[in-house]
Amino acid sequence: MYAVEIKGLQFFYLGYPTPAITVDELFIEKGESVLITGRSGSGKSTLVSCINGIIPHMTSGDLKGEVYVLGKSIKDTPLSKLSTVVGTVLQDPESQVVNYTVEEEVAFGPENLNFPPEQIVERVKESMEIAGISHLWGRETTTLSGGELQRTVLASVLTMRPEVLILDEPTSNIDPEGTNQIFSTLKDLRGQKTLIIVEHKVERVLPFVDRVILVDKGKVSLDLEKDEILEGAETLHSAGVEVPEYFIYAKKFGVKSPDLDTVKKLIVQNNVKLEHPKRRTPENKILTANLRINVKEKQIVDFSLDLWEGELVAIMGKNGAGKTTALKALAGILDTSEYSITGSIKYQGEELINKPVWYRGKYMIYMPQSFDLMLVTNQVRKEIEYSLKKRKVKNYREISEKYMREFGLFEYRDRDPTLLSMGERRRVAMASVLASGVKIMLMDEPTSGQDYSNKMSLGKELRQLTDKGYTVVVVTHDSKFVYDFADRLIVISDGKKVLEGRPEEVFISSSRYGINPPSDFLLRW
Ligand SMILES: Nc1ncnc2c1ncn2[C@@H]1O[C@H](COP(=O)(O)OP(=O)(O)OP(=O)(O)O)[C@@H](O)[C@H]1O
Numbered sequence: 071m072y073a074v075e076i077k078g079l080q081f082f083y084l085g086y087p088t089p090a091i092t093v094d095e096l097f098i099e100k101g102e103s104v105l106i107t108g109r110s111g112s113g114k115s116t117l118v119s120c121i122n123g124i125i126p127h128m129t130s131g132d133l134k135g136e137v138y139v140l141g142k143s144i145k146d147t148p149l150s151k152l153s154t155v156v157g158t159v160l161q162d163p164e165s166q167v168v169n170y171t172v173e174e175e176v177a178f179g180p181e182n183l184n185f186p187p188e189q190i191v192e193r194v195k196e197s198m199e200i201a202g203i204s205h206l207w208g209r210e211t212t213t214l215s216g217g218e219l220q221r222t223v224l225a226s227v228l229t230m231r232p233e234v235l236i237l238d239e240p241t242s243n244i245d246p247e248g249t250n251q252i253f254s255t256l257k258d259l260r261g262q263k264t265l266i267i268v269e270h271k272v273e274r275v276l277p278f279v280d281r282v283i284l285v286d287k288g289k290v291s292l293d294l295e296k297d298e299i300l301e302g303a304e305t306l307h308s309a310g311v312e313v314p315e316y317f318i319y320a321k322k323f324g325v326k327s328p329d330l331d332t333v334k335k336l337i338v339q340n341n342v343k344l345e346h347p348k349r350r351t352p353e354n355k356i357l358t359a360n361l362r363i364n365v366k367e368k369q370i371v372d373f374s375l376d377l378w379e380g381e382l383v384a385i386m387g388k389n390g391a392g393k394t395t396a397l398k399a400l401a402g403i404l405d406t407s408e409y410s411i412t413g414s415i416k417y418q419g420e421e422l423i424n425k426p427v428w429y430r431g432k433y434m435i436y437m438p439q440s441f442d443l444m445l446v447t448n449q450v451r452k453e454i455e456y457s458l459k460k461r462k463v464k465n466y467r468e469i470s471e472k473y474m475r476e477f478g479l480f481e482y483r484d485r486d487p488t489l490l491s492m493g494e495r496r497r498v499a500m501a502s503v504l505a506s507g508v509k510i511m512l513m514d515e516p517t518s519g520q521d522y523s524n525k526m527s528l529g530k531e532l533r534q535l536t537d538k539g540y541t542v543v544v545v546t547h548d549s550k551f552v553y554d555f556a557d558r559l560i561v562i563s564d565g566k567k568v569l570e571g572r573p574e575e576v577f578i579s580s581s582r583y584g585i586n587p588p589s590d591f592l593l594r595w
């Protein structure tokens with residue numbers, strides 16, 4: 071029996087004439103680990119929704135063909151039954167968490183199925199251990215960091231002991247070291263578990279899978295054994311998937327398997343010159359901050375930060391290191407009834423530590439991972455004018471037009487921003503932030519869940535902003551993005567700054583803090 075068997079599948083979302091996914095035949099063996107990759111919107115999530123039964127049980131549309139999971143037809147099996155054989159960790163963990171404490175959340179599935187209490191406790195302990203969150207027993211789910219939340223969802227799926235486990239972009243919020251630990255553990259369960267991992271970043275997941283499937287424009291366009299990956303490198307790259315540079319060189323040099331050391335030797339032998347990306351050294355320091363943040367007597371951040379005009383600074387660190395808390399404290403949006411914040415935040419000499427958020431908003435703003443949370447109106451034009459009017463800018467119509475043109479939004483000026491693509495929504499949010507007059511953008515994980523081309527556009531847009539003198543701080547787990555675009559990298563561990571410098575300087579010793587250097591850096595080092 072196959073773990074997954076698909077024949078003649080087509081799915082049409084309600085009201086759409088073309089199918090979002092078409093698969094003639096696809097078989098996944100029991101115990102196999104498969105990576106499903108492809109650019110944003112290619113149909114990956116639609117495909118996995120047809121495997122876990124979200125389609126057709128929770129999504130309206132027309133499903134043609136057959137999908138069997140461990141012999142059960144997804145059409146004829148209710149979701150409550152399917153959830154015991156196939157578990158899914160979604161990209162957006164917040165939407166999946168419903169309980170007050172971590173252990174309640176993890177126990178939720180087996181409790182609903184009326185398992186005996188001793189069995190529930192045993193399963194909860196086991197899955198919290200696998201997900202690396204045993205220390206979070208008793209914690210309220212609303213106080214968790216993004217990565218801790220994603221691990222909680224993973225544990226809650228594992229308690230059902232599903233034979234097929236689907237992870238939709240599991241590395242988007244989990245730090246690289248954590249991702250490796252989780253995948254290694256899951257791989258040890260081989261033979262018992264079938265793993266289906268949806269991910270844009272092939273390199274991250276490749277060590278843990280047997281097979282790579284590319285979905286492009288709603289169809290499976292490559293289905294390769296891991297050893298054949300180089301044959302598909304260019305196809306993957308042109309389908310918008312992030313493929314490391316050494317794969318492309320390996321293919322050029324006729325190397326059979328993508329081995330970084332072999333490729334490095336050949337680069338030297340062939341006299342290929344590879345440089346690090348250009349960094350800039352800005353001159354005007356604009357901000358000096360020292361922050362100590364406590365919650366319930368426990369110090370979670372003790373951090374100093376200097377910022378210069380026109381630079382792009384990246385902050386990296388393990389899950390729970392204190393990155394989000396530090397950014398929110400700078401912007402003045404941490405709830406002071408819960409967190410105690412002391413220290414100093416000086417913007418061009420002016421002390422802001424006791425100033426309210428609206429006042430600091432003149433200089434800096436916190437942008438959450440989901441830009442959508444920042445959109446307040448139903449028209450692109452109004453969105454940008456709103457920021458200008460708040461600042462009482464008189465010629466707001468003219469200036470808003472200027473911003474819309476700059477951000478390539480003019481043709482969408484009358485559209486509802488929430489109905490635009492992710493890239494377009496991001497540009498609306500950035501334009502309205504700049505229209506509000508800020509000089510420093512504090513961006514929390516803007517690279518998370520973005521495909522390669524979206525990340526490249528984001529990097530280029532941020533570069534254009536820094537060229538104009540804006541300062542951008544980006545919290546991210548994506549070391550390739552940092553290597554490609556940041557001028558400076560700061561690593562935080564346990565709330566403290568432990569490394570700082572140009573990305574290529576920091577990556578030399580970042581592994582000890584759980585940050586794996588990107589292979590593009592290693593190729594040049
Ligand atoms: N509920 C829906 N109703 C209508 N169309 C949808 C719905 N969900 C997805 N689509 C469309 O189906 C196509 C495939 O989307 P899907 O979410 O499967 O892509 P994806 O490869 O998983 O993308 P991402 O990497 O961004 O998650 C896209 O064009 C998308 O706009």
Ligand SMILES: Nc1ncnc2c1ncn2[C@@H]1O[C@H](COP(=O)(O)OP(=O)(O)OP(=O)(O)O)[C@@H](O)[C@H]1O
Pocket residue numbers: 213214215216217218243245365370387388389390391392393394395396408
């Ligand atoms: N209200 C709270 N009560 C207890 N602990 C808290 C509270 N708020 C934050 N923490 C803890 O403080 C630490 C820092 O959290 P923060 O969200 O800043 O981490 P992060 O570095 O942004 O992590 P991630 O990469 O997972 O998003 C975490 O261990 C978190 O659990």
